[in-house]
Amino acid sequence: MQDIILASNQNKAKNFLHELEGKNPLFMCTMATTGTAKIPGISAAGQNPEITDYTPAADVELLLLGKCKSIQGVPVTPDGIPTPALATMSALNLANIPALPINAGLVIQPQVPFLELGAKPGKDIRTGKAVSNIDETFSRAKKAGEILSKTTDYIVIGESIPGGTTTALATLLAMGVDAKGKVSSSMPRNPHELRNKIAEEALKKSNIKFGDLKNEPMKAISNVGDPMMPVFAGLVIGATPRIPVLMAGGTQMTAIAAIVKTLEPKSTENVAIATTRWITEDKTSDIKAIVSQIGDIPIVAANLNFGNSRFSGLRAYETGIVKEGVGVGGASIAAILKSNGAINSEKLLAELEKNYAQIMNSKQ
Amino acid sequence: MQDIILASNQNKAKNFLHELEGKNPLFMCTMATTGTAKIPGISAAGQNPEITDYTPAADVELLLLGKCKSIQGVPVTPDGIPTPALATMSALNLANIPALPINAGLVIQPQVPFLELGAKPGKDIRTGKAVSNIDETFSRAKKAGEILSKTTDYIVIGESIPGGTTTALATLLAMGVDAKGKVSSSMPRNPHELRNKIAEEALKKSNIKFGDLKNEPMKAISNVGDPMMPVFAGLVIGATPRIPVLMAGGTQMTAIAAIVKTLEPKSTENVAIATTRWITEDKTSDIKAIVSQIGDIPIVAANLNFGNSRFSGLRAYETGIVKEGVGVGGASIAAILKSNGAINSEKLLAELEKNYAQIMNSKQ
Numbered sequence: 001m002q003d004i005i006l007a008s009n010q011n012k013a014k015n016f017l018h019e020l021e022g023k024n025p026l027f028m029c030t031m032a033t034t035g036t037a038k039i040p041g042i043s044a045a046g047q048n049p050e051i052t053d054y055t056p057a058a059d060v061e062l063l064l065l066g067k068c069k070s071i072q073g074v075p076v077t078p079d080g081i082p083t084p085a086l087a088t089m090s091a092l093n094l095a096n097i098p099a100l101p102i103n104a105g106l107v108i109q110p111q112v113p114f115l116e117l118g119a120k121p122g123k124d125i126r127t128g129k130a131v132s133n134i135d136e137t138f139s140r141a142k143k144a145g146e147i148l149s150k151t152t153d154y155i156v157i158g159e160s161i162p163g164g165t166t167t168a169l170a171t172l173l174a175m176g177v178d179a180k181g182k183v184s185s186s187m188p189r190n191p192h193e194l195r196n197k198i199a200e201e202a203l204k205k206s207n208i209k210f211g212d213l214k215n216e217p218m219k220a221i222s223n224v225g226d227p228m229m230p231v232f233a234g235l236v237i238g239a240t241p242r243i244p245v246l247m248a249g250g251t252q253m254t255a256i257a258a259i260v261k262t263l264e265p266k267s268t269e270n271v272a273i274a275t276t277r278w279i280t281e282d283k284t285s286d287i288k289a290i291v292s293q294i295g296d297i298p299i300v301a302a303n304l305n306f307g308n309s310r311f312s313g314l315r316a317y318e319t320g321i322v323k324e325g326v327g328v329g330g331a332s333i334a335a336i337l338k339s340n341g342a343i344n345s346e347k348l349l350a351e352l353e354k355n356y357a358q359i360m361n362s363k364q
Numbered sequence: 365m366q367d368i369i370l371a372s373n374q375n376k377a378k379n380f381l382h383e384l385e386g387k388n389p390l391f392m393c394t395m396a397t398t399g400t401a402k403i404p405g406i407s408a409a410g411q412n413p414e415i416t417d418y419t420p421a422a423d424v425e426l427l428l429l430g431k432c433k434s435i436q437g438v439p440v441t442p443d444g445i446p447t448p449a450l451a452t453m454s455a456l457n458l459a460n461i462p463a464l465p466i467n468a469g470l471v472i473q474p475q476v477p478f479l480e481l482g483a484k485p486g487k488d489i490r491t492g493k494a495v496s497n498i499d500e501t502f503s504r505a506k507k508a509g510e511i512l513s514k515t516t517d518y519i520v521i522g523e524s525i526p527g528g529t530t531t532a533l534a535t536l537l538a539m540g541v542d543a544k545g546k547v548s549s550s551m552p553r554n555p556h557e558l559r560n561k562i563a564e565e566a567l568k569k570s571n572i573k574f575g576d577l578k579n580e581p582m583k584a585i586s587n588v589g590d591p592m593m594p595v596f597a598g599l600v601i602g603a604t605p606r607i608p609v610l611m612a613g614g615t616q617m618t619a620i621a622a623i624v625k626t627l628e629p630k631s632t633e634n635v636a637i638a639t640t641r642w643i644t645e646d647k648t649s650d651i652k653a654i655v656s657q658i659g660d661i662p663i664v665a666a667n668l669n670f671g672n673s674r675f676s677g678l679r680a681y682e683t684g685i686v687k688e689g690v691g692v693g694g695a696s697i698a699a700i701l702k703s704n705g706a707i708n709s710e711k712l713l714a715e716l717e718k719n720y721a722q723i724m725n726s727k728q
Binding site: 065097098099100117118136143144147150 | 388390428429460461462463464467473475476477478479480481482500504505507508511512514515516
């Protein structure tokens with residue numbers, strides 16, 4: 001299909017996508033916060049670290065209402081580049097794909113309908129006590145995945161959790177996946193050094209060495225992960241016995257893949273990681289190298305390119321800022337597949353520009 | 365279709381049901397509590413008035429898990445007769461229909477996934493300030509109805525709100541619908557006198573006379589209604605432009621019908637009230653007489669009969685206890701329709717008895 005890049009396991013990826021052509025998906029967006037995002041220099045999902053608590057709520061409000069309620073305007077990076085939720089919203093609207101937000105542990109709850117699973121916000125991983133109540137939220141998420149798998153042809157699950165690649169790094173290391181220098185970043189200059197330092201501090205505080213928790217993903221999450229992880233993994237494990245799941249995100253998805261693979265290996269046979277070209281072509285990270293350590297999971301990428309946009313705030317995406325988030329790659333791929341290719345990258349950008357002009361110019 | 369009674373508007377009801385045969389529905393259960401249920405003698409949805417706060421949570425836990433988590437055993441009437449959720453669960457399981465609970469204003473939240481809309485528990489209607497935050501929860505519920513209408517062929521919406529027929533009575537009176545002596549009860553002896561007295565007290569406290577709020581349903585709810593109403597009405601109004609909705613319940617559904625009819629008349633063209641034979645044949649209430657004052661809305665009823673059950677706790681349903689709740693009539697009808705009649709009343713009872721034996725005998 002035009003404008004979907006088969007980034008790895010090309011045959012498997014092709015077959016996987018073929019099954020989804022013309023089908024009706026449900027887009028779900030897991031939302032969570034973690035104290036880890038408050039560390040300066042870690043997250044660009046908000047103008048400053050303190051406001052990252054509001055970013056997930058604002059992102060899903062944008063998806064459902066076309067405007068934010070919890071903040072003025074829309075979430076932006078410290079450089080003023082707008083949230084990828086704008087592009088996710090554009091793709092979902094264009095293809096008429098329903099979106100359902102999931103509270104995976106929030107400080108600020110969105111002012112739109114969302115699925116509640118009892119998840120609590122995550123703590124700074126350097127406490128060694130990052131996530132509480134994991135078994136319960138995992139089991140509720142699994143049940144939710146089961147229920148929703150009866151209502152749709154396939155599920156696309158995205159995430160909005162500032163600081164999520166740092167918690168992913170620490171979790172991957174605890175589980176023995178060599179991800180140092182390989183996770184992606186929402187910043188143009190990938191802060192590997194800072195992130196490695198934080199992940200190492202977190203592991204040390206928990207008395208965990210590389211690979212110690214290879215077979216204990218729940219303990220890894222509890223110590224150095226984030227609350228999105230048990231929810232996302234539960235949704236995948238609940239839904240995959242019946243329908244395929246597109247895990248929509250950047251290198252954070254490799255941590256989910258590692259968790260799912262350990263808890264329920266069969267589930268990984270019915271998933272693909274769906275991301276963007278900005279991730280698969282990123283020179284500062286290496287999603288394929290991480291996934292290859294975990295299993296035979298296809299990676300597909302939306303061939304988005306904002307280089308010719310009339311808006312500098314969108315052209316900036318080509319400089320390596322943002323790259324992924326709010327399932328933008330997966331939502332774009334789902335829109336292309338649902339329309340049997342009638343929607344392509346060009347149409348996605350046109351719709352995004354239309355919405356960008358309308359939303360960024362209105363003073364709310 | 366065998367075992368579905370066309371209780372009114374027979375031609376319209378028949379056509380409505382015909383559209384749903386063999387289709388895949390989503391069952392939703394609105395859950396709410398109101399201080400009104402704490403008035404002694406008002407609700408049989410719990411062993412005593414205080415425990416009614418736990419009934420909605422326990423009901424949906426039973427639907428999703430096959431057992432309750434928030435209470436020991438299952439909700440029972442003061443006489444020990446078990447919740448209709450047992451029969452709803454049996455119907456949904458038999459027909460493999462997914463169920464999604466909705467928080468429409470709870471004191472106790474269930475330990476299963478549910479949709480959150482920001483609704484707060486209701487107050488005793490005699491305060492004249494029964495429900496807060498109505499516009500916001502209505503608008504979120506409408507959005508949820510829109511979203512979910514894209515994922516399913518039709519929606520069946522039930523309710524678990526102890527005391528709900530009393531708040532329905534007061535709301536109907538405020539809106540000028542003569543429902544005195546016509547609303548149903550979960551008790552064998554319908555406490556019309558007590559309920560009329562409470563409704564009158566509530567109207568008086570709010571300075572409302574019969575029909576004063578004919579065109580102001582939101583004010584009627586705010587003063588003398590319950591928090592389930594704006595959520596239920598919002599779901600109906602959000603979903604009906606795209607798909608049909610079965611409003612599953614007893615005379616409470618007439619209040620929803622009156623609210624929807626006033627807010628969005630067109631929506632009532634795509635709904636039917638789905639209930640049980642125990643309601644449509646009830647000599648102590650008159651659902652048809654209420655609906656005929658509101659509009660041309662078909663009433664259909666599941667021809668459930670537990671008279672030959674081997675369990676006295678189920679035979680008791682034939683004495684007029686319980687009658688409706690947790691959308692049991694609508695869930696049964698949906699099971700019959702989905703299976704094109706392969707599931708009938710006999711099979712529903714057999715499945716219920718199997719679950720009854722298992723759940724009522726296990727000491728949880």
